Amino acid sequence: MVDPQYFLVVSTVLFALGVTGVLLRRGAISMLMSIELMLNAANLAFITFARQFDQVEGQIYVFFIITLAAAEAAVGLAIVIALFRLRSSTDVDTVNLLKW
Amino acid sequence: MQAAAFFILAFMAVLSGLVVISHRSAVISALALAFNLISIAGFFFLLDAQFLAFVQVIVYAGAIMVLILFVLMLLNVDEERRIERSGPVQKTLGPIMAAAFAAIVGWNVWNASGDATFPEATAGFGTVRALGLELFDRFYYPFEAISLLLVVAMVGAVLLAKRRL
Numbered sequence: 372m373v374d375p376q377y378f379l380v381v382s383t384v385l386f387a388l389g390v391t392g393v394l395l396r397r398g399a400i401s402m403l404m405s406i407e408l409m410l411n412a413a414n415l416a417f418i419t420f421a422r423q424f425d426q427v428e429g430q431i432y433v434f435f436i437i438t439l440a441a442a443e444a445a446v447g448l449a450i451v452i453a454l455f456r457l458r459s460s461t462d463v464d465t466v467n468l469l470k471w
Numbered sequence: 472m473q474a475a476a477f478f479i480l481a482f483m484a485v486l487s488g489l490v491v492i493s494h495r496s497a498v499i500s501a502l503a504l505a506f507n508l509i510s511i512a513g514f515f516f517l518l519d520a521q522f523l524a525f526v527q528v529i530v531y532a533g534a535i536m537v538l539i540l541f542v543l544m545l546l547n548v549d550e551e552r553r554i555e556r557s558g559p560v561q562k563t564l565g566p567i568m569a570a571a572f573a574a575i576v577g578w579n580v581w582n583a584s585g586d587a588t589f590p591e592a593t594a595g596f597g598t599v600r601a602l603g604l605e606l607f608d609r610f611y612y613p614f615e616a617i618s619l620l621l622v623v624a625m626v627g628a629v630l631l632a633k634r635r636l
Binding site: 373374375376377378380383385386387388390391392395396398400401403405411414415418421423428433434438440442446449450451452453455461 | 473474477481484485488489491492497500501504507508511514515517518519520522523526527530531534535538539542543545546561562565566568569570572573576577580581584586587588589590592593596597601602605606610613617620621623624625627628629630631632634
């Protein structure tokens with residue numbers, strides 16, 4: 372069996388990819404997808420620790436995070452649709468009304 | 472056997488992750504994300520989280536991806552493609568900072584774990600039974616709270632996306 376640190380390194384790399392996606396992309400949907408990438412990296416770390424310490428709590432947190440991600444995707448995409456209706460674009464840089 | 476599966480899954484996950492953040496077409500990004508989610512479900516299998524692996528495939532790769540693809544279809548897909556990337560500062564500094572983050576955290580995780588290995592899992596670890604017993608005992612109130620959150624998200628999504636109430 373592969374050691375825990377391999378899983379954690381993969382999780383770190385995936386999280387960093389998600390961060391890069393949020394920083395680089397300007398389309399709202401692409402940014403949402405990058406956030407999903409980060410959530411999944413966190414899930415992987417949780418599951419790894421749950422297995423390493425033989426505690427089922429880690430898996431329950433992942434269960435909650437998946438539920439949360441579903442809620443987040445629903446609300447986030449609803450906001451994207453409302454935004455598109457308003458600006459006919461999903462470019463987040465056009466949404467600067469509250470920008471200082 | 473498990474080591475081979477791990478490295479194949481890791482390769483698939485990182486490669487599809489790269490496609491998610493780099494491809495210009497949002498639809499290709501979404502499909503790569505589905506691929507990524509499925510390879511993470513494979514990791515869950517390796518880590519004795521069978522129930523969550525299935526939940527991952529059904530909820531994430533199923534429901535959430537369909538939602539994202541549906542919205543991409545509703546909006547103009549070419550719109551996402553047309554949007555240029557961020558400014559030059561963000562474009563150069565972003566990946567550098569993310570790579571530095573990955574290097575620092577990865578290095579420390581690698582060292583801190585030392586020679587940790589996975590212990591023998593207790594029988595029935597990660598099954599529906601094990602999770603359900605814990606979920607409806609110690610995590611009963613969080614479970615009810617998260618169901619409330621789902622209702623709020625559902626109502627909120629309708630409220631936000633509906634043109635006229």
